[in-house]
Amino acid sequence: MTQGIYEVLKNEQLTSAVYRMVLSGDTSALVRPGQFVNLLVEGCYLRRPISVYDWDEKTVTIIYKVVGEGTEKMSKWQEGHKCDILVGLGNGFDTSKSGDRPLLIGGGVGVPPLYGLCKRLVAEGKKPTVILGFNEEKEIFCKQEFSALAETVITTVDGSVGVKGFVTDAMKDMDYSFFYTCGPMPMFKAIEKTAVGSGEYSFEERMGCGFGACMGCSCKTKYGNKRICKDGPVLEREEIIW
Amino acid sequence: MVNTKVDLLGLELDNPVIPASGTFGFGYEFAELYDINCLGSFSFKGTTLESRFGNPTPRIAECPQGMINSVGLQNPGVHKVIAEELPKLKEVFNKKVIANVGGFAIEEYQECAKLLDAEEQVGILEINISCPNLHAGGVNFGTDAKNAAAVIEAVKKVTKKPVMAKLTPNVTDITEIALACEAAGADGISMINTLLGMRIDLKTKKPVIANKMGGFSGPAIMPVALRMVYQVYEKVNVPIVGMGGISKAEDVIEMMLAGATAVQVGAANLVNPFACRDIINDLPQVMEKYNISSLKEIIGGAH
Numbered sequence: 001m002t003q004g005i006y007e008v009l010k011n012e013q014l015t016s017a018v019y020r021m022v023l024s025g026d027t028s029a030l031v032r033p034g035q036f037v038n039l040l041v042e043g044c045y046l047r048r049p050i051s052v053y054d055w056d057e058k059t060v061t062i063i064y065k066v067v068g069e070g071t072e073k074m075s076k077w078q079e080g081h082k083c084d085i086l087v088g089l090g091n092g093f094d095t096s097k098s099g100d101r102p103l104l105i106g107g108g109v110g111v112p113p114l115y116g117l118c119k120r121l122v123a124e125g126k127k128p129t130v131i132l133g134f135n136e137e138k139e140i141f142c143k144q145e146f147s148a149l150a151e152t153v154i155t156t157v158d159g160s161v162g163v164k165g166f167v168t169d170a171m172k173d174m175d176y177s178f179f180y181t182c183g184p185m186p187m188f189k190a191i192e193k194t195a196v197g198s199g200e201y202s203f204e205e206r207m208g209c210g211f212g213a214c215m216g217c218s219c220k221t222k223y224g225n226k227r228i229c230k231d232g233p234v235l236e237r238e239e240i241i242w
Numbered sequence: 243m244v245n246t247k248v249d250l251l252g253l254e255l256d257n258p259v260i261p262a263s264g265t266f267g268f269g270y271e272f273a274e275l276y277d278i279n280c281l282g283s284f285s286f287k288g289t290t291l292e293s294r295f296g297n298p299t300p301r302i303a304e305c306p307q308g309m310i311n312s313v314g315l316q317n318p319g320v321h322k323v324i325a326e327e328l329p330k331l332k333e334v335f336n337k338k339v340i341a342n343v344g345g346f347a348i349e350e351y352q353e354c355a356k357l358l359d360a361e362e363q364v365g366i367l368e369i370n371i372s373c374p375n376l377h378a379g380g381v382n383f384g385t386d387a388k389n390a391a392a393v394i395e396a397v398k399k400v401t402k403k404p405v406m407a408k409l410t411p412n413v414t415d416i417t418e419i420a421l422a423c424e425a426a427g428a429d430g431i432s433m434i435n436t437l438l439g440m441r442i443d444l445k446t447k448k449p450v451i452a453n454k455m456g457g458f459s460g461p462a463i464m465p466v467a468l469r470m471v472y473q474v475y476e477k478v479n480v481p482i483v484g485m486g487g488i489s490k491a492e493d494v495i496e497m498m499l500a501g502a503t504a505v506q507v508g509a510a511n512l513v514n515p516f517a518c519r520d521i522i523n524d525l526p527q528v529m530e531k532y533n534i535s536s537l538k539e540i541i542g543g544a545h
Contacts, residue, residue: 045307206303213272213511214264218295220295225295225316
């Protein structure tokens with residue numbers, strides 16, 4: 001983990017509530033896809049934990065949804081805005097377990113961390129398949145970005161685009177070596193019933209510090225108590241207590 | 243050259259800055275970021291006799307200039323703390339630490355304190371009396387002078403180390419509790435623990451915290467903490483460790499002027515992991531700015 005002042009290079013609106021922000025600064029603490037950053041927002045006491053979408057040597061890109069006061073303020077940040085961020089938090093996904101044909105399943109605002117993961121898997125010579133689930137057409141984001149990397153299936157609850165239904169409707173007939181998922185809890189529970197074999201789930205929880213000090217986001221697992229922020233947010237399928 | 247040293251219950255601290263229990267774990271997360279040996283001392287994660295998972299999540303809620311937590315004393319239990327955490331802590335921190343002890347019955351406090359008394363690393367026992375007494379219908383020990391005194395008296399019997407009573411502010415008159423603890427043998431007072439608070443989510447229309455209520459901390463509570471330290475300083479003769487919202491060097495000085503011999507920094511560590519280091523680095527120049535040559539000399543200076 002590193003703390004630093006980062007500069008907003010770009011802050012673009014992707015859907016009515018989802019934004020993509022590119023920040024420049026030290027990214028040396030980012031080592032795995034699925035890690036997150038914790039942003040200090042003026043006027044808010046606690047930082048805002050947001051998953052990393054992508055990064056390179058000089059920039060980190062996040063995609064976030066406006067859900068409250070903090071993210072609302074973030075959405076107003078202009079190019080050149082400076083902010084205090086903790087970078088490189090959490091364990092991230094383990095690509096060494098993926099096998100040749102991993103399946104990536106994202107739901108709503110759980111989609112972003114799968115992009116960095118997909119990129120890493122492709123770079124490692126694997127052939128990932130991606131399922132991205134949304135409620136309706138106007139909520140869809142990053143379809144092109146994922147399609148450029150891997151075979152990407154979109155599901156919408158109302159059937160306006162792609163497979164009608166939930167991500168699990170698209171999963172049924174698929175054959176995969178391992179799965180990675182990030183999204184809301186109801187989606188996780190449906191995946192848990194449908195998925196075959198091993199996988200990793202990336203969890204969300206209200207956090208205090210984001211770096212393991214306060215024990216605010218603890219959960220019980222089969223391997224003992226874990227902190228979502230430090231020992232997670234990615235947990236193995238085998239250890240999760242549903 | 244200014245002098246930041248203070249004496250606290252037989253320990254000479256390089257400076258009065260001590261991370262508060264529950265906001266600094268057992269130090270490792272912070273030791274990855276900076277050399278934590280710059281700290282005056284360090285109050286480690288509240289330890290109970292048995293291991294505890296704590297309360298259900300969500301355990302955290304944000305407030306203007308502060309936060310509410312309802313962690314519920316999650317800790318691995320005193321045996322594991324002694325066998326695993328303290329040896330690891332020793333690798334990153336070479337000064338004496340403050341052992342924060344919690345309990346739900348007087349015997350539990352005693353047993354836990356007795357085990358920690360044998361640890362050479364431990365310089366002071368800080369007794370968190372803000373826990374519910376399970377033998378008295380869950381009423382906090384710390385909200386009743388007799389119960390508070392009973393815990394301190396019991397702990398004093400099993401340890402030779404200095405004992406500090408950590409007081410809850412959720413009482414009508416905190417000086418009454420402080421005096422009762424002093425009379426029961428407390429060598430010092432640390433205060434204040436968090437203020438009981440809550441938040442309600444307008445979307446769900448339910449409390450944000452799973453346990454409904456939790457402890458409110460952060461800069462918003464500093465005036466309350468300061469006032470209470472000021473009041474207690476007028477009544478007791480033992481040293482006070484002041485805490486509640488301290489986030490910068492100026493706050494340290496203000497708290498010491500109210501009567502604190504040393505201070506603890508809590509919530510600030512969670513927002514800025516470098517908070518304690520930054521405060522320590524800033525102290526000399528802030529002292530110079532206010533013509534303070536030695537911190538020892540300003541304790542209780544506002545009275």
